Amino acid sequence: MKKIVIASLSAALVTTVAMAYEIHHPNLRDAHHDAEMGINHVQNAQQGNKGVEFGGHAEKAIDLLRQAQAEIVEADKWNDAHRH
DSSP states (O other), X not given: OHHHHHHHHHXXXXXXXXXXXXXOSHHHHHHHHHHHHHHHHHHHHHHHTTTOOGGGHHXXXXXXXXXXXXXXXXXHHHHHHHOO
8 A cells, every 4th residue: 555655646746747847849748648648547447446456557557657758758858958
C-alpha cells in the first residue's frame, strides 16, 4: 500500500511539472495528450472494476505513462534548444 501511495504522489509531481511547460511541437503535444488519455482510461477501468487495482499493474501503467509524459516534455525542450 505504501508503494502505491508513494508512486501516486511521485507521478502527481511529474504530471504537475509536465503540465507547467507548454509543449511547442505539435506531434509531441499530441503524444502528451494521448498519454493523458491513456491514464484516464486506466483510472476509469479501476473505478469501473470497483476499485480493484489489477494486481498493481494499473498503477504501474499510470506511473509509466506519466514518466512518458515527462520524457515528451524533455524531448520538446531539447528540440526547442537545438532548432536552428
